[in-house]
Amino acid sequence: MSPNDEARFIELLHEHRAILFKVAFGYCRNAEDRDDLVQEMAIQLWRSFGRYDGRVRFSTWAYRVAMNVAISHFRGQGRRIRDALPFDSLADTLTVDDPLAEEAGDNMRVLRRLIDGLDELSRALVLLYLEGHTSEEIAEIVGISPGNVTTRMNRLKSKLQRGFAHLDRTQETTP
């Protein structure tokens, strides 16, 4: 990779860095694991950057890489794709507090608990939906049709709403 490409990569990584944390927060509750996950994402972004051809937006591509790493990590394959050694200090630079955990309201906490109960693919759909992506954008990231996204999201919304109602009833009956 040429110095120009590298400078461009760093610029793009800086611009879209929040994607890494949002995805990491969505898949990882433990702060230490989350740091590892962000490292893995940064490494994979760097390794895959040579193949980025601009046919999709950089943010779409970055979401794909970050979510693929997160799902692999989630499924216990993290160690095999990890090559973290050169990035120890980078992880410190990338470190961020977890405002979502510390400052989140009750609704957000409940939502996070419910998202934690979803499988890795449904979780990807919900996280992308909550981030404000359209069905077409979600379809492009996940690799399914927009119609499939809509169908699955409708089911997930009902499921999460039932989860909310259930937790609400539980709280009401708890003295």
Next chain:
Amino acid sequence: MSMTLEDLRQEWSDHSRRLDERLRLSAHLLRDEWTERQRERIGKRGPFGGIRLTVWIGTMALLGLFLGTHADQPALFFTAFSLDSWVIVAGIAQWRQQEALRNLDFGLPLLELQGRLESLRIARIRSFNLAFLTGQIVWWIPFLVVVAGAFGKNLYLSPQFRIFATWNIAGGIAFIPLAIWLARRYGDGPCRWRLVRHIADSIAGRDIAAAHDYLEKLRRFGSE
């Protein structure tokens, strides 16, 4: 509570914005971390790893040397030749698997990349099972070659070793179904040693079954 996901979208968005604000990373710091040394270390890290590659090449070179010096002893020559062939084939197979894993494009859509990862995982588990189980039958071959190469002793001429080798082959053949049965019967329970658990899951077929289930899940997820 009549809370819906739409209601929470705005609240989530506010949290996301706060996360953006909290990020302590600056372009300047990031650039500083991206040093020449780190780049070199990433670049140098090949698919096979330096130590493993050295061991592989060294083993082939030693076996080649052994073949050259034992060409007049057919039994030792063909034993070493089969071992050398196995080392070459196994090394290439492992290199190809690692190369395929290394070259995976993580920028592919989730379902496609996860499917490819899982297929590679199945191939890796199968290779491990083959090496682990057949290794129980033929482990004495490297031993015989090392003794001949290092001490100049042809163990084929020893009646005791021939009996030893015969019993090892018989024991190794009997070990395979027994190991699979034990792994299936007892390997599913709690185990203190992670490595033992890994081996048991692998040879019992649980890992491959789980990988096939996941591939099926990906297919169903994409086909609706």
